[in-house]
Amino acid sequence: MAGTTGIIGGGIVGIALARALSARGEHVTVLEKEARLAQHQTGHNSGVVHAGLYYKPGSLKATLCAAGRVSIREFCEEKGLPYREVGKLVVAVDESELGALAEIERRSAENGVPDLARIDDPSRLREIEPHVAGVAAVHSPRTAVVDYASITEAMAQDVRMAGGSVRLGHEVTGIRSKNGRVHVTTPGSESVFDRLVVCAGLQSDVVARFVGVDASPKILPFRGEYWELAPERTDLVQGMIYPVPDPRFPFLGVHFTRGVYDNVHVGPNAVPALAREGYRWLSISPKDTWESLRWPGAWPLAKQHWRMGVDEISGSLFKPLYFQKARRFIPELKSSDLARKSGAGVRAQAWGRAGELLDDFAVDQVGPVTLLRNAPSPAATSSIAIAEYIIEHYLVKAAA
Ligand SMILES: Cc1cc2nc3c(=O)[nH]c(=O)nc-3n(C[C@H](O)[C@H](O)[C@H](O)COP(=O)(O)OP(=O)(O)OC[C@H]3O[C@@H](n4cnc5c(N)ncnc54)[C@H](O)[C@@H]3O)c2cc1C
CATH class of the missing domain: 3.50.50.60 (FAD/NAD(P)-binding domain)
Structure with a gap:
């Protein structure tokens, strides 16, 4: 070349x-x-730094995530940058989620996720995350955090x-x-x-x-907003606490993440962004919004997933709704523990003409x-x- x-x-x-x-x-x-x-x-x-729990076995995401995790770890070691294996617990809050949890376990095994463990014993669950509530979980101790x-x-x-x-x-x-x-x-x-x-x-x-x-x-941008736990309450979360995902939209649901600098984030959610690079509700690009609305795939998407959309938008606008969802995982959580909104990211989510997620x-x-x-x-x-x-x-x- x-x-x-x-x-x-x-x-x-x-x-x-x-x-x-x-x-x-x-x-x-x-x-x-x-x-x-x-x-x-x-x-x-x-x-x-994901360990590859969710991705379809054999997909590029599954294979490149596995290889990429190792490369990022080696790069951080080489440069002296922080790389902390704080571990991730995917928690089934009730029995209805056990089937989906088993599917995550199966995919993780196929994807070669290192050291993954199934946890059915509530006391073991609380050894890992002392404040979590759930009936079962999978634990990925090699999932890490970094500063990208x-x-x-x-x-x-x-x-x-x-x-x-x-x-x-x-x-x-x-x-x-x-x-x-x-x-x-x-x-x-x-x-x-x-x-x-x-x-x-x-x-x-x-x-x-x-x-x-x-x-x-076409890129239809979706914003993910974060809350930050009050500094005196960050001991509620040791590593990462994630919900059992909907395999079609693994990014949805309340996530707790202890970051590389020990701050604990709750989020991100997923709300339509009114600008490709719009980090707040008031960042509006008429051009981007018009282009999204004109995309033929936007309408089947809205029709199919409007309930989920209303749910995410309501949680973004009304803190008590978001707090209720978060408390399912940590019953001791108080509304005041979600101290402040701490920024947002916009996902470049690619969609086809029929409204299918790529x-x-x-x-x-x-x-x-x-x-x-x-x-x-x-x-x-x-x-x-x-x-x-x-x-x-x-x-x-x-x-x-
Ligand atoms: C809320 C959120 C949480 C996420 N969490 C994780 C996570 O925990 N782990 C993980 O692995 N991934 C995560 N992701 C995904 C990850 O951040 C992205 O997949 C990754 O950053 C993509 O990198 P990129 O370089 O392709 O895109 P970007 O980081 O978006 O970079 C694209 C760059 O192109 C530039 N650009 C665009 N147009 C032009 C132009 N015309 N001329 C010149 N420059 C241009 C932009 O300014 C930008 O800097 C998350 C994403 C979001 C939004």
């Missing part, structure tokens, strides 16, 4: 790719529209040291191919590369349109342009493995 590579996007995936290419002696240039790296999903997530923004900065440092270029404040507004090369425009410049990889997260469908590919999958990671190739079209959670965990996957299956193949 000779020549130059341009990468759009200074989130963890774009930077992990730049680092992997630089390590092979390739010349890379990253173009990031913000003034700093990791300003969107990468800097607004739960900071969890710091990891991205450290990876970018490796890129610069290897002679690569990371250009901040460079918003790509046009892409065209000419004589087998790619011309990339920003408001103040034009760059020419031998190949281009688009890792634009929430804007992946917008940037895909610059190369004239199908608008599907679950797995997805990549498209158009001439010399490789487009990462879907990289939702656990793409931060998987970032280094996604980078290797793109190189092996797209960049090396295209060059051969």
Whole structure:
């Protein structure tokens, strides 16, 4: 693979790719529209290094999460960055959830989740999480927490040291191919590369349109808001306490996470965002909202899942509703323990024309342009493995 590579996007995936290419002696240039790296999903997530409990066995998510977890751990060790295996407990609050819990256990075994244990004894449950209520659980002691923004900065440092270029404040507004090369425009410049990889997260469908590919999958942004536990009550949670997920939407339900800096977050929920990069209810982009409403898939989606939507929106607007859900897991929790809303992230959730969720990671190739079209959670965990996957299956193949 000779020549130059341009990468759009200074989130963890774009930077992990730049680092992997630089390590092979390739010349890379990253173009990031913000003034700093990791300003969107990468800097607004739960900071969890997932061990791969939920993902469909054999999917890219399952395989790249498993490989990515190990790579992120090794990277943190190498750079002296915090990596804490605080462990995750997926709790069945009542008997009705036991079937779904067994399915998680089965998937985890197929996915090779390390050291996973089924817990049926309430006293063992309380040894792990003394304040939790439930009839059974699965425990993943290797699920960890990190600071993905710091990891991205450290990876970018490796890129610069290897002679690569990371250009901040460079918003790509046009892409065209000419004589087998790619011309990339920003408001103040034009760059020419031998190949281009688009890792634009929430804007992946917008940037895909610059190369004239199908608008599907479309990003319909969903905001996830967090509450923070009052500092004097963080002892209610030792590691992570998660609900038994609906396998179709594993990101739903109240999650408690002890972060890498010992703060405890409750969330994220999932409410429609009225702007792709809208971190509050009042951040509204008429253009983004209009585009979401015009998407044919938005209506079947709304029709099918309106109850879930109303539930999530009500919990976002009325604290007592959210608190009731959270207290199912920790009966000692008081409303005042949810001390303050502590930020939010917006998920780049990709949907098809019929309103179907595109679950797995997805990549498209158009001439010399490789487009990462879907990289939702656990793409931060998987970032280094996604980078290797793109190189092996797209960049090396295209060059051969
Ligand atoms: C609330 C929430 C919680 C999550 N929790 C976890 C978790 O615990 N563990 C986990 O593994 N994953 C988690 N995820 C998912 C994870 O954060 C993302 O999958 C991952 O960060 C995707 O990285 P990325 O680089 O693809 O995207 P991003 O981090 O969104 O980066 C894309 C970058 O592209 C830039 N860009 C876009 N358009 C242009 C343009 N035209 N020109 C130049 N630059 C452009 C953007 O500014 C941005 O910096 C969570 C996500 C959210 C939202």
